[in-house]
Amino acid sequence: RLDLRGHRVRSLNASGLNLSSNLEFVYLRDNLLSTLEGVEVLTRVKVLDLSFNDFKGPGFEPLENCKVMQFLSVAQNKLKSLTMASQPRLQVLAASKNKISTLKGFPYLPVLEHLRVEENPILKMPHLEASSILLVGPTLKKFNDRDLSREEVALANRYPAHTALCIRDGWEFSRPEQAAESTFCFLVEKWKDHIPLGFFLKEASIDKPVEEDMCRCHFTIIHDGAASTDPPLFLKYQWFCGDISLSNFIPIPDATDEVYWPKHNDIGKVLKVECSLTLGEMVYPPIFAISSRISRGNGIPKVVNLEVHGELVEGSIIRGCAKVAWCGGIPGKGVASWLRRKWNSSPVVIVGAEDEVYQLTIDDVDSSVVFMYTPVTEEGAKGEPQYKYTDFVKAGLGSYQDCSKSDLEPSA
Incomplete structure (x- = not known):
């Protein structure tokens, strides 16, 4: 345990701080820190309090080494976003009283339970709570020190499966009835260098996946007709399986066709398909589609x-x-x-x-x-x-139906 609250610390590399890999609880509240350089030594830290400092961000890359951290407070700083490395065990993230105005670059926090962003400019964003639910996933239980709103949870469930990826890339959040078209247009613009000249993407989707049932991906790429289609366009597929946070997608061995049959162990997970386009000798970066969660089969074949x-x-x-x-x-x-x-x-x-x-x-x-x-x-x-x-069915050789009339006449 290390408690240096109110010590006017300016650097974590300063002599006498005694940061070590054995520390689990570190309190650096109310100091003059503006950089995290030196925090990477805290590989076992579980609670890290960085509130009331002078962080402006970005610059949270050193936290990537703090993989067992469960509580992080960066409240009362000057952060404009929460861009940082994935935190696989973080349960509480307190970022109130900053200058956060965007969710772009929001980290993957697969077990986060409580997110606090009170007194930030981003509170003006419509349905910020629904956006946070989409970004974090089903583990989120509290938002700004209160239980989740049922209305916001229901609203989040109406968005396309890939919405969180779009939010992280800077998509401007919109109403759910507009989200399918809006996010698709956002991705098409992002993928403009992933599609050969003279072609355009009309569809990128995956059927609703069900245990032990056929699930098909749909990538429809249309030629504008203004130029020759020789050589032909080839599409190559690779299926992945990951959790609802849309991180840690793992390639599924031999799943390289348009169709995949989800297994029993896939229930509750999410499918992703990467589609790579090849035209002649040119191989383009992949585009992708994300499925909804794989549901349990009804047992009726x-x-x-x-x-x-x-x-x-x-x-x-x-x-x-x-x-x-x-x-x-x-x-x-x-x-x-x-x-x-x-x-x-x-x-x-x-x-x-x-x-x-x-x-x-x-x-x-x-x-x-x-x-x-x-x-x-x-x-x-x-x-x-x-x-x-x-x-x-045709008659076989030597059958009655194959005999000619002369064959049936009696011999003299």
Whole structure:
């Protein structure tokens, strides 16, 4: 513990301060400090009081070494913003009575519970509390020494998932009904050097992600038609998973397609897709899309794709293949059946054909075969049955239908 309140300290490197890595509680309130140079030695500090000094900021980079800090007060200084390194364990940030006028550069504070910014110019910003909720995330419990407003929490929930990233980059906060278009325009302007000349970005989004269900990203890039599209534009994808603070995104191995299937362990997290554009030999910096939080599946499976493989010829073996979104249920054995549909008639169940594999018979010739599949979980939850119609089955070599009229006439 080190208590130097009111000692007129001007520098943390001054002799006699005795700063050391063992200190956990450091009180430097009411001094003449204007720089944090020297604070990096406090690698174990939990409580750091820097209030009533002469900090103007920026210049909080040395705090990057204070990774276990839980309480930080920079109140009663001359700060114009709260730009600083991420603080993974900070629970209370007190920054009242400064000159803060922007949220640009706001740090990642994934466990912050209480934020205080009273008596700052930024209080004139509409819905500052909602902005703070978006920046901090669900851990925030108090704002300016009171519990969060239910109205501000509800308002924050109406904003796009990427809003916090835009606020940190300087986006001017607006009403939620305008935010989707406004933030997208903000990102498009930011990405103007990430898109080849002659192309423009129309969409960058991700479907609402659900456990064990297909989630697709959408990057729509339009050519203006004024120039040739040769060579063609290629898009490359990489999926990431991170927490609600939108920090610490980790690449998902082998998730490099337009589609990703969120896992059970992903529930509550957020997805990010980076899309890199390549035109000829030029590879452009990536653009991105952020998803909402991954929700738990309802446990009811659904078929997302149904196919029939094999040659549609009498005697051949065909196989029905179903791709199922299990939506949180344990994969089980589905119910398969085959039907036969003659021209201009309704399908009729083929008796005994209750497996995913079926051998075509003479009765199937000139008919369409229908594969019906109902997904079922181990728990017994059934999804909606889906159907796949084939083309018409052809007669096999040597069958009755292949014989010509002369072949059927008796020999002399």
